[in-house]
Amino acid sequence: MLLARDTAHRHYTRTAQHQAGTRHQTTAVLLEDTRRHPEPGSAEARKTLYPAKVRFTDRSGHSHTAKTDVQPALPKGATVRVWADTDGKITDPPLSPDQIRSRAAGWAVSAALGVRAGAAAAYGVAGRIIHRHNLAAWDTAWADTAPRWTTSP
Helix, strand or coil: HHHHHHHHHHHHHHHHHHHHHEEEEEEEEECCCCCCCCCCCCHHHHHCCCEEEEEECCCCEEEEEEEEEECCCHHHHHHCEEEEEEECEEEECCCHHHHHHHHHHHHHHHHHHHHHHHHHHHHHHHHHHHHHHHHHHHHHHHHHHHHHHHCCC
């Protein structure tokens, strides 16, 4: 379990470092109005995001158009912050330390459950093999004993 956690943590840390080097946050301009939420001002409206077309400029100065999820009821021309990769595609931000920790813990739990499942399966298979072996041995022993017990007078 600890080995799986440490391995996963190192992997996701390297992934986050790579993402931090290849992704950047930039400002994008909405090319269309975004949908209004059916219940403006509600707690759900603050969490709901809607897809919208945006235009942004990458680090090289090239303009790109893409779709991203934004808050409801934003007008055309409004600006939003997006993360973009070196290819000019909108992406998620680099993994945060909490995400790295969470994923590593998930792998640790998966490893612990996997070891237990593997042990249970091995125990079940071994039990079935031993049971069949014992039945075959008893059958052989009975084949030797049965004629002495079932003789007619």
